[in-house]
Amino acid sequence: MTTTPASSVADYIDTHREAFLEDLRTLVHAETPSTDKPLLDAGLDVVRAVVVGLLGEPSAEARHDGGSYGDVLDLRWEGRDAEGTMVPAADAGDAVLVVCHYDTVWPAGTIETWPLSVDGDWLTGPGVLDMKFGIVQTAWAVKALRELGIGHPPVRMLLTGDEEIGSVAGRPHIEAAARESALTLVTEPSAAGNPKDRRKGMVFADLRVTGRQAHAGLEPEKGASAVHALAALISEVVALESAEHGTTVTVGTFHGGTGRNVVAGAAEALVDVRVTMPEEQERVVAELQALRLPEPYAADERLTLEVDVDANRPPMNPGPETAPLLERVVEIGRGLGRELQPTAVGGASDANFVSALGLPVLDGLGAVGEGPHAVHEHILLSGIAPQTALLAGILADAVK
Ligand SMILES: [Zn+2]
Incomplete structure (x- = not known):
């Protein structure tokens, strides 16, 4: 295995593992049940603090009122070239959009009897897999690229708070942001490390x-x-x-x-x-x-x-806009010594909306783990660096 941008990110994440885990703990312990607006509001403030703590103040920001649903937070940062010079988006269409939901299925107080905890290679806690990890992973992937001097495109993070209950408030913002972006990534849980290419x-x-x-x-x-x-x-x-x-x-x-x-x-x-x-x-x-x-x-x-x-979510099937990207992801995986196999799953996500618009989208780029929505929900510690490196590799590959 040769050194690629992605493999140096894996080393970087391993070196910064304690700080990464501390950020993840902060997010998991900020409980965000989909139907608890006060907790969602407070949780989104925590999410913003963690992400901005890693990436600095965004170049543009909007927080959309979700009514009784969780608010939608839209954060943008400029790209960087390999010398670390800021590369402002020539037009908004150059940006890569990363969609993450910060709500979870877990009711308030779950954390009292089930704090984030390590058991061997398991890191278990409510919402750690689905999908607090994906938020932390995204910010750390961009941070690693910057600090390693690897160019990346302008990045836009869209944080939604009602994915688990149908994305009523999130959907219009997701669709609008995806239309304005070169590519949409979704850091929902992976299929044993593999991206998810089809969803029902x-x-x-x-x-x-x-x-x-x-x-x-x-x-x-x-x-x-x-x-x-x-x-x-x-x-x-x-x-x-x-x-x-x-x-x-x-x-x-x-x-x-x-x-x-x-x-x-x-x-x-x-x-x-x-x-x-x-x-x-x-x-x-x-x-x-x-x-x-x-x-x-x-x-x-x-x-x-x-x-x-x-008719909540349309099915997701890779069209001509996404199929070549999946091939690139497999190649980036090979650079990390992995043989990725895009996988079809039954569960739906916010990627379904983007796919239905005929826009390029990659999904299931998040944690390796099991038990979303279940009491054994966990991620694998050994998957943190590889998955963050894969995401970083996809970002670096999207430089125009
Ligand atoms: Zn999810």
């Missing part, structure tokens, strides 16, 4: 049936069971699945009724559909919206069905 798209549906309650023994005929009606509909929902097209349907929850001896007045099911093809997303949305209660329930005017469909 999602459709969420909430099905609600209202009926009429009655005593199950005395006068069941006066009732109209919402449970019976919704149960009869579920097989139609499951039938939307298409193994051939990679479309899966999960009825994740089914709730209804108030007691064994009561004809149920209400029932609800929450449905999760994953698709690999945009046409499948359209088909599923149309079919969900067209759902009607089957007979004999359809004829019963006391029963009503309400369907809320949210």
